[in-house]
Amino acid sequence: MRRLPLPLAALLAWGLAPAVAGAAEVANSGEAPFSETLPFVLTEIAEMDSPWALAFLPDGRALVTEHGGELFLLRPTGEKLEVSGVPPVAHGGQNGLFHVAPSPRFAQTGEIYFTFSEPGEGGSGPALARAKLVEAEGAARLEDLAVLWRQEPKGGGGHPGAIIAFDPSGEHLFLTVGDRQRMAPAQDPDQGLGKILRLTLDGAAAPGNPQEAAGGVRAMTWTTGHRNPYGLAFAPDGRLWSHEMGPQGGDELNLIEAGANYGWPEVSYGVHYGGRAIPKPPTRTELHEPALYWTPVIAPAGLTFYAGDLFPDWRGSALIGALAGSGIVRVAFDDQGGARQVDRWDLETRIRDVETAPDGSVWAIEDGSPGRVWRLTPAG
Ligand SMILES: [Ca+2]
Structure with missing residues (x-):
């Protein structure tokens, strides 16, 4: 596989070019060229109606959601x-x-977690x-359904977030919550919008959260100030x-740290949208800088850290789906927490x-109606 030259911004961020006066540069990966060859082949597994997310069971089957409200084992x-029993x-x-x-x-409980837009x-x-x-008998269903957390009050808007990740201990559930296109509530500590929450497996505020004693949304909050996070995963x-x-511009990859x-x-x-300016992150040093950003946007969706054998x-490294960027991005990491985009297919x-x-x-x-689930295996 051909290794492409890094853009200047990435070189600056990695200290390979003379430093610019002032704050350290954060690499813009949005203008990086596409990789010239694919190191994998794509095999279509199934066509589906607006497939949204997938997660693997230990037996190699995947749970796949369709955006309209259906859940499948694939x-x-x-x-x-x-799988029947998904709520409205x-x-x-x-x-x-x-x-x-x-x-x-x-393996012990047979339980799954999922997120959905609850009407109300x-x-x-x-x-x-x-x-x-x-x-049982060739059919699958959900039983003992419990809603563990819900955003209140309900309202309009997109930007749901709604991505789940479990920490390596298996004791805590992290949940992204987008800003529902309302912006300012992402900075309001009492509104469950624009946050990443850290919960127990039963959906309560997790012990050890930065504002555990405050109750309410504050007690559940791990981090603040997010727009629409469609990716969350432990490395x-x-x-x-x-x-x-x-x-318009400014997709971000962020290292998530408690209380930030x-x-x-x-x-x-x-x-x-339309071009009205927003202050740049280095103007507010108390706010957490992204590790990478993309301008123009790739519209990142889905995040997995690769630890398998087929692609040593x-x-x-992290693989990120791209809606606008029309493919998959690979990001590599250094020991100091630095990240750089190394492939864009x-x-x-x-x-x-x-x-x-x-x-x-x-x-x-592959997003769409119909959309598809693809399997990537090494080329040649
Ligand atoms: Ca940010």
Whole structure:
């Protein structure tokens, strides 16, 4: 695979070019060229109706959500089994059925977690649910459904976030919550918008949170100031990373650290739609800088850290789906917390989610109605 020259901004960020006076440069990866060759081949597993997110069970099957409100078990052979018992979902625009993840205790309990747009008074709001996945006589259903967290009050708007990640201990559930296109509430500590929450597996505020004693939204909050995070995952070294969609420009990859404020809508490397300026992150040093940003945007969706055997060169790096960027991006990391985009593969289609399968292949969701689930395996 050909290694492309890094753009100047990346060289600056990595200290390979003379430093610029003032704050350290953060690398803009948005103008990096596409990689010239694909190191993988794509095999279509299944065609689906607006597939949104996928997560693997230990047996190699994937749970796949469709945005309209259906949940499926999908085998690598393409065989689909619908899972009944998904609650009513408010579907429209960016809202619908979102993310899904097996419990860290799945082997013992059979429980899964998922997020969806819950209809209610005033509109809808993202909600987190847990249920038991029960299979019998060739059918699958959810039982003992419980909604563990819901955004209140409900209302309009997209930007749900709604991505789930479990920490390596399996004791805590992290949940992204977008700003619902309302912006300012992302900085309001008493509103569950524009936050990453850290919860117990039962959906309560987790012990040890930065504002544990404050109660309410504050007690659940891990980080503040997010716009629309569609990616959240732990790296093999235990660090937590998230990416989020910027406005016009300014998509971000962020190292998530307890109590930090990631700045939206106070600062951004992008501008508001139509061009109205937003102060740049270095103007507010108390706000957390992204590790990378993308201008123009790639519209990141889905995040997985690769630790498999089929692509040894990728171990320890992150794969990110790109809706606008039309493919998959690979980001590598250094020991100091630095990140750099090392590959950007143009698949000429919108990628909604990306996950590592137990066999080391990578599955990717092509956005659309119909959309597709693809399997990536090494080329040649
Ligand atoms: Ca930010």
